[in-house]
Amino acid sequence: MPSLCIHVPNCMWTKALLDGRVKVDGFDATFEPAAFDPRGSSRLRGDVEDKFAATEQVIPDFLVRIARGSEKEFVALPIFVTRGMVxxxxxxxxxxxxxxxxxxxxxxxxxxxxxxxxxxxxxxxxxxxxxxxxxxxxxxxxxxxxxxxxxxxxxxxxxxxxxxxxxxxxxxxxxxxxxxxxxxxxxxxxxxxxxxxxxxxxxxxxxxxxxxxxxxxxxxxxxxxxxxxxxxxxxxHIYPTYHFLGVRKSVAASHPGLTDALVDAFERAAVVAAAYMSDEERRLYEREKELLGLDPNECGLNAVHKKTIERCLDYLEADGLLPRRPTLGEIFPLSGS
The missing domain is CATH 3.40.190.10 (Periplasmic binding protein-like II)
Structure with missing residues (x-):
């Protein structure tokens, strides 16, 4: 079976996946770092080359596509690869x-x-x-x-x-x-x-x-x-999430257990992310957790991530951009939400 190619940003939270320190247990998966260019921008918004089994997607675009019924190719995983205060x-x-x-x-x-x-x-x-x-x-x-x-x-x-x-x-x-x-x-x-x-x-x-x-x-x-x-x-009580990891529905269906293994791999990569930080970055990382009283960089649909997605939906509704409001279960159907 050919290796699954997964497209991710090159950042401290993904370094251990990109350099092979963390593997996706049970699956032959390779990670390709993203580069900013016009093709990369359209990829983030749903126009994804066939070679990628999974890739990062911009959250509001995806939510609007779900609401309009136009998202046919990808399913969201609770892996938030780009995030931060606005x-x-x-x-x-x-x-x-x-x-x-x-x-x-x-x-x-x-x-x-x-x-x-x-x-x-x-x-x-x-x-x-x-x-x-x-x-x-x-x-x-x-x-x-x-x-x-x-x-x-x-x-x-x-x-x-x-x-x-x-x-x-x-x-x-x-x-x-x-x-x-x-x-x-x-x-x-x-x-x-x-x-x-x-x-x-x-x-x-x-x-x-x-x-x-x-x-x-x-x-x-x-x-x-x-x-x-x-x-x-x-x-x-929200921490803005910008991009998440989307996996092709066909790939998820043909690779039982892959989506859980991906969430686990990204969680393990986040645990060792501090090893890729400078001393100053580690100091700021620890300071943020101290100020917030939690680590906002965890994977999974925890309380902060759930509320953040719901607030993003609130804002899109107030913008008049949602013909209907999707549920968390529709957005993350493979995540037990």
């Missing part, structure tokens, strides 16, 4: 007031279904009263990037295009935008929020957000302080 992906100018003053203002974002966009729209509405209809939303990426919506534009989009995702911060700085929900993988991933301006960042194709804000004279993270993160977590 507060330091929200940027404003220093002379602006607070997020509650953004009613009637223009907010830029990469795309509608970006996980960070979904969580931060929920935060702005629920904690600052800036509802979806109260702001002018400018979306940088083309409509095809939000294809899971079904071909139409989001009802609250003020303008799409005319700006590149890589230009959002610059356009904010010169006053063309009033706030930005930063796209891509920087500002908030994993545990770097526990120290403001932390050097523990993930590479990002649009530039280093922390560095861009730190070097600017007029930009800031209005809710990026540690206290804001903790107050939000204590109220919401």
């Amino acid at each position: 507060h330091r992906k929200f940027v404003m100018r220093r002379e602006s007031s607070t997020p509650k003053d953004l009613k009637g203002c223009t907010i830029g974002m990469g795309r509608v279904l970006g996980a960070t966009s979904v969580y931060l729209r929920g935060l702005l509405a629920d904690h600052f009263g800036v509802t979806r209809s109260a702001a002018r939303w400018v979306t940088a990426e083309p409509l095809s990037s939000d294809g899971a919506i079904g071909g139409g534009e989001w009802a609250h989009t003020h303008r799409r295009g005319g700006i590149k995702a890589s230009e959002l911060i610059q356009r904010l700085s010169v006053g063309d935008l009033d706030a930005v929900i930063y796209p891509g993988g920087a500002g908030g991933h994993w545990f770097n929020w526990v120290v403001e301006g932390s050097a523990s960042r993930t590479p990002d194709p649009y530039g280093d957000l922390e560095q861009m804000v730190a070097s600017s004279s007029n930009l800031c993270f209005p809710v990026g302080d540690v206290e804001s993160h903790l107050a939000w977590f204590q109220k919401e």
